Amino acid sequence: MANLYSQDLRERMAGAVRCGRPRHEVARMFNVSASCVIKLTQRAAAAGSRESRKFGGRKRYCLGRHEDALWDTIGFALDDFSAKECFNYFRNAGYGSV
Numbered sequence: 289m290a291n292l293y294s295q296d297l298r299e300r301m302a303g304a305v306r307c308g309r310p311r312h313e314v315a316r317m318f319n320v321s322a323s324c325v326i327k328l329t330q331r332a333a334a335a336g337s338r339e340s341r342k343f344g345g346r347k348r349y350c351l352g353r354h355e356d357a358l359w360d361t362i363g364f365a366l367d368d369f370s371a372k373e374c375f376n377y378f379r380n381a382g383y384g385s386v
Contacts, residue, residue: 293320298328305329 297318304314311329315322351358369377 293324301325301328302332 297320301314301318301320301324304317305311305325309317311325312322315325318325349355
C-alpha cells in the first residue's frame with residue numbers, strides 16, 4: 289500500500305531537488321523511495337503542484353452507462369427460449385434435481 293506523505297515533507301523534498309541535489313540522494317536523505325521523489329518532481333513539472341493525488345475513495349461502477357442496454361439484450365435473448373427449454377438445459381447441465 290502506498291504511503292501518504294505530508295505536504296511539508298513534499299515541499300522539503302522538492303526544495304532539495306531545486307537546490308541541485310540528485311533525486312536519489314534526496315530520497316536517501318528523507319528516507320523515502322527514489323520513485324517517490326521522481327514522481328513528485330515529474331508531477332510538479334507537469335501540473336505545477338506537489339500535492340498528492342486523490343487516494344482511495346469509491347470506485348465508479350464500470351457498467352453504469354451500459355447496464356440498461358445489457359439487461360434489454362438479455363431480455364430479448366430470453367424471449368427466444370421457452371421455460372421448458374431452459375429447464376431441460378439447466379437439468380442436463382447438472383443444476384437440476386435428479
